[in-house]
Amino acid sequence: MFDFIPIGVAAKDAARELANAGTEKKNLALRFIAEELISNKRAIIDKNRADVKAAEAKGVKSSLVDRLYLNEKRIEGIAEGVSQVIALPDPVGTLESGGVRPNGLRVSKIRVPLGVVGIIYESRPNVTVDAAALCLKSGNATVLKGGSDALGTNTLLTEIMRGCLLKAGLPADSIQLLQDTSREAATAMMQAHGLVDVLIPRGGAGLIRSCVENASVPVIETGVGNCHIYVDSAANLEMAIDIIDNAKTSRPGVCNACETVLLHRDIAEEILPKLKKRLDQHNVEIRGCEITKMILGKCVVPATEEDWATEYLDYILAIRVVDNIYDAIDHIRKYSSGHSECIVTDSLPAAEEFQRQIDAAAVYVNASTRFTDGFELGLGAEIGISTAKLHARGPMGLKELTTIKYLINGNGQIR
Amino acid sequence: MFDFIPIGVAAKDAARELANAGTEKKNLALRFIAEELISNKRAIIDKNRADVKAAEAKGVKSSLVDRLYLNEKRIEGIAEGVSQVIALPDPVGTLESGGVRPNGLRVSKIRVPLGVVGIIYESRPNVTVDAAALCLKSGNATVLKGGSDALGTNTLLTEIMRGCLLKAGLPADSIQLLQDTSREAATAMMQAHGLVDVLIPRGGAGLIRSCVENASVPVIETGVGNCHIYVDSAANLEMAIDIIDNAKTSRPGVCNACETVLLHRDIAEEILPKLKKRLDQHNVEIRGCEITKMILGKCVVPATEEDWATEYLDYILAIRVVDNIYDAIDHIRKYSSGHSECIVTDSLPAAEEFQRQIDAAAVYVNASTRFTDGFELGLGAEIGISTAKLHARGPMGLKELTTIKYLINGNGQIR
Numbered sequence: 001m002f003d004f005i006p007i008g009v010a011a012k013d014a015a016r017e018l019a020n021a022g023t024e025k026k027n028l029a030l031r032f033i034a035e036e037l038i039s040n041k042r043a044i045i046d047k048n049r050a051d052v053k054a055a056e057a058k059g060v061k062s063s064l065v066d067r068l069y070l071n072e073k074r075i076e077g078i079a080e081g082v083s084q085v086i087a088l089p090d091p092v093g094t095l096e097s098g099g100v101r102p103n104g105l106r107v108s109k110i111r112v113p114l115g116v117v118g119i120i121y122e123s124r125p126n127v128t129v130d131a132a133a134l135c136l137k138s139g140n141a142t143v144l145k146g147g148s149d150a151l152g153t154n155t156l157l158t159e160i161m162r163g164c165l166l167k168a169g170l171p172a173d174s175i176q177l178l179q180d181t182s183r184e185a186a187t188a189m190m191q192a193h194g195l196v197d198v199l200i201p202r203g204g205a206g207l208i209r210s211c212v213e214n215a216s217v218p219v220i221e222t223g224v225g226n227c228h229i230y231v232d233s234a235a236n237l238e239m240a241i242d243i244i245d246n247a248k249t250s251r252p253g254v255c256n257a258c259e260t261v262l263l264h265r266d267i268a269e270e271i272l273p274k275l276k277k278r279l280d281q282h283n284v285e286i287r288g289c290e291i292t293k294m295i296l297g298k299c300v301v302p303a304t305e306e307d308w309a310t311e312y313l314d315y316i317l318a319i320r321v322v323d324n325i326y327d328a329i330d331h332i333r334k335y336s337s338g339h340s341e342c343i344v345t346d347s348l349p350a351a352e353e354f355q356r357q358i359d360a361a362a363v364y365v366n367a368s369t370r371f372t373d374g375f376e377l378g379l380g381a382e383i384g385i386s387t388a389k390l391h392a393r394g395p396m397g398l399k400e401l402t403t404i405k406y407l408i409n410g411n412g413q414i415r
Numbered sequence: 416m417f418d419f420i421p422i423g424v425a426a427k428d429a430a431r432e433l434a435n436a437g438t439e440k441k442n443l444a445l446r447f448i449a450e451e452l453i454s455n456k457r458a459i460i461d462k463n464r465a466d467v468k469a470a471e472a473k474g475v476k477s478s479l480v481d482r483l484y485l486n487e488k489r490i491e492g493i494a495e496g497v498s499q500v501i502a503l504p505d506p507v508g509t510l511e512s513g514g515v516r517p518n519g520l521r522v523s524k525i526r527v528p529l530g531v532v533g534i535i536y537e538s539r540p541n542v543t544v545d546a547a548a549l550c551l552k553s554g555n556a557t558v559l560k561g562g563s564d565a566l567g568t569n570t571l572l573t574e575i576m577r578g579c580l581l582k583a584g585l586p587a588d589s590i591q592l593l594q595d596t597s598r599e600a601a602t603a604m605m606q607a608h609g610l611v612d613v614l615i616p617r618g619g620a621g622l623i624r625s626c627v628e629n630a631s632v633p634v635i636e637t638g639v640g641n642c643h644i645y646v647d648s649a650a651n652l653e654m655a656i657d658i659i660d661n662a663k664t665s666r667p668g669v670c671n672a673c674e675t676v677l678l679h680r681d682i683a684e685e686i687l688p689k690l691k692k693r694l695d696q697h698n699v700e701i702r703g704c705e706i707t708k709m710i711l712g713k714c715v716v717p718a719t720e721e722d723w724a725t726e727y728l729d730y731i732l733a734i735r736v737v738d739n740i741y742d743a744i745d746h747i748r749k750y751s752s753g754h755s756e757c758i759v760t761d762s763l764p765a766a767e768e769f770q771r772q773i774d775a776a777a778v779y780v781n782a783s784t785r786f787t788d789g790f791e792l793g794l795g796a797e798i799g800i801s802t803a804k805l806h807a808r809g810p811m812g813l814k815e816l817t818t819i820k821y822l823i824n825g826n827g828q829i830r
Contacts, residue, residue: 246829367825389818391806410782414661
């Protein structure tokens, strides 16, 4: 049976050392990692080929195999990501607030690492390095649990990083990878209360749900985006079409892509044929309500209740015609995953009402939902996009990988 | 069988209205609550007498009956607490950060309410009003689950508050009390993922553990304080005795009280007799390590492993003599609940090492642990003291009852 405790204890011990390691040492380790990824490119690609071959032989579907696949360019991209993390400011030690209380106590609220961060993810091996680098920079130890298909690649990437930690004088156990990729191992990590300070699942809705249901350690839900764009009666329709096209087709497989468009009934007849023409360039399948079907004809697949709730992550768009902004808001409240929601309108009251009423990490007026991203919003990098409300909401950067501690200094104060 | 869903849905609906209710309306409701608590004093006391009688007849132990008991002065204190909440600044709508991105997108990160806050607590009926008032001020709907012994009192208090909400033009369901006080009802609330945004248990270690283990909604652990005071070899011993006495005896039943004292071996012989003499004034029982027992004699109860881990909440103090600061730090790491830890020393390196190494919400130098408190640290009021690391750590005030939302305004930006 899988025993998480020795791994968790090793991570806790490493976390203690990392918490006070200082920025220079952490950056040195990151510099080594960026360099060694490049100098070990050949070995990584060899390991990855074996993983890819095995996955293909097992009949894993091609979109998943593509996520698993690494080539020179992708490895260079991963190393470049690590170099960018070096350039980001270290949040550890930042003074959040402070002052002297009337009784003379000096209070400083400072940022400290969370401790041990657990990451459960699916096939992408780049997460192995991206997540470990962000955790290292913010002074946290990481325990990674990747998918079984990527085990060979992930193991080599982790070995390279652990070597770099040692070279920089930091504990190798700052980064650990579970060799057991079973569900039992994942569950053991989810329930390691006191050893894992936060669990960040990165993957599909099923993985997130499993973590929420089974974890006794705190979980930050990330990355499920059933995002909507509502086109108001007062919208600039050309702008609306550009935004919908971009939010749906620029990268359909990501969480900030648009999944459902809601159209005010007054503009539905005018916009729908033009929108369809634009989406046809990417062969986007339309699943529409009855009115959409009436206007566009039989090319529209009738939308079911399930369609409104689905994050397609594909060239499929659900479209519903609504009577007014309130119907749009109600629809979004019912089906939104709280990620990114958008209104296209030139009406100031409509824009304000939408931003006031919609409860999501990011609420847009007249821009593509694709901007919900750590780089785009100026955080520098992100470990995920939180759709939870506690601790972090929206893109999680280095600061969101820390917590605070009160330092209180006196000279004998009693109460 | 208990069905939480209608209660959760009613809370969600109320939360939507509350989120945009504005400070004036919320303060008006709070003003009514403070007034009506006073004008209904007699009725509250009558209800409370019945609860107290029933608890006594059931053989509930007297310290718990005391927590349940209300009199005129306690009700006035509760009303006064509500008035203080009126005076606190409303965090909702506060701009946390913002600016214009290079592409012209205007980004504002603003504070919004969490939504629905669940509170599970034990016998104290003051929590019913304190928690509801803080949640109301921060724009959150509250679902309260108190103990069965206080059901009559809590029901009347809730009815009074709901009447005040209506009078102020706010939904009554902004504050709800579970009439079912069974474990099943508590579990149903813990698992109402999507209806309850955060659960804050207020009570003993057993309640907190049960929430952590059973909840699928996010939980903020509060109020378990196994707090330590370490007296260094370079300490001012008079100061140390004052601080220990205050932290142990000024209010032994609260979470920021001291439970274990660690003494550097070099000062143990000098301080122990004086410390014992001081603690004798409050008949504090000492449970000590072997050296403590050797120095103080047979009045010392030998401490067991369990003593180091126990939050006594009583006139009992565990004492251990350690070889040096590192042994003290190791002991605290092993047994601390991450609440409040203190070093008494005049050595700057020792003070710095302790504050660097100890991982707790509040780390003190030369002051009583009793200052870990929302009022004392200037937050104005608190709904609990978080010993968790996510979202809130230390005293949780109004700001910690909110989350953020990104408002992103453009004029057609695509990516």
